[in-house]
Amino acid sequence: MSPTPTVPLIRIRACGPAQDAGLRAVWASRELLLSFCEREFAVRHRQTLLGPFWTILQPLLHTAVFVVFMHNFARVPSDGAPYSLFAYAGLIPWLFVSNSVQSLSYGLMMNAHLVTRVYFPRLIIPLSMILVRLFDFGAATLAFFVVAAALGVSPSVYLFLLPLFMLHAAVLALAVGAWCSCLISRYRDFGTLLPVVLQLAMFGSPVIYPSSLVPAHLRSLYFLNPMAAIVEAFRDSILGRPFAVEPWLVSFAITIVLAYALIRSFVGQEQHAVESL
């Protein structure tokens, strides 16, 4: 047995954030994070018929819907690219973020049986979920290259930045999803509200229409939505088009500030949220 340390290993206090709930604690519990990722990975396609193919199929089905309604009926332009590829390339990052925020926001509730019985840094739950979904995001992107190559579209020189854009999307989804999970644990109202907000955010981002449709005087306002530049940058780099750096940099800065604030807020109120489960 090791000698008793003079400084307590664990301090329990009535207020303030838990002593070890932030990123440093997550690093200390990285083996648990790995176990959660394995669990998430192992059970995510259980009891489905098509299993991992849904990762590829879901954006394709969405694309089909928008091709019919936005392209054939509404005649939405697509900046020169074939509309189907245009929408497909926008839907991949959008669906990643939107699906992730949706499922992360139920993370604490889905793990209620764990978090009400064992202590561990709760941030591990959303983090493991986003890591596994990031893997799916990569698979969906690879599938896109196959389709694009078949249609004769080659990616741009900015392709090497793609991992950065994907990571950018993941950080945003992690922060928003984690924060929503605290909110939904306490007030279920937000579970009903969230899909509406996400739908609004989709129409507020250039997913199924190009940002060139946005009037020039509203553009700086438009790009305050961090998702707008992420979708645009992702699409430009895989469709082989010039990529606008400035909106993306603004979005990146907004994402960092937002993520910092939301994760801090999560760490500060996770215990409170868990007690209301």
Place this chain on the structure above:
Amino acid sequence: MADIMIDVREVSRDFRLALPPGTEKGIRQWPRARSDIFRALDRVSFSVHRGEVVGLIGRNGAGKSTLLKILSRVLRPTRGEIDIYGRLGSLLEVGSGFHPDLSGRENIYLNGALLGMRRSVVDGLKDEILAFAGIGTFADEPIKHYSSGMYLRLAFAIAVHLDAEILLLDEVMAVGDEEFRRKCLTRIEEACRSGRTVLIAGHDLATLSTLCQRFLLLDYGRVAADETPENVTAHYLRLINAPSDRAV
């Protein structure tokens, strides 16, 4: 006396009770109506030294589980402070870290990680755990197909193989058949004798007094007695035989 492992100072915990039926709920009651407060723990102070095995007893609703939950950091105290000087493993409810879709073997890793065991340690222990639980050929079966007995045995097998310096146990003696129960008790006795610090909550006074050197009696959220098992047992028996002095 040896070094202090758990130091609990003036810990209280309040719970807000549900509003009585008929009061307006949801947004209409906000922000005025405030529900009553139930004090589950009331200025509890005690400390546990290295190697001590302490039995936590008390009537239903005395605050035993609340105290264990606060010590394992699932709940926070409303007031007061606790310092813990060692790695802590808690088993508040059997099988709490299990995922129904994972196999027994996969769950050993998940559960071990949740309880703070290193992966390399679990690697070395998993066969012993499976053997202790007597799961046999079901090790790779999803545990949602386990019988409730198998489920409990696996959970307990993991818990008794924990290498934490401080163990928190709640009512864990009540699992499985007589044979498994005896096996668990032997294991707990070993853990107690190995110099680990143990806090066990339960109602089985006979079993607890064979394990513990000290009983902590909680009543209405307060420490009612804290000394040798014999003396505290007598105190406790007087309590439960006395007419109730407070409506719960």
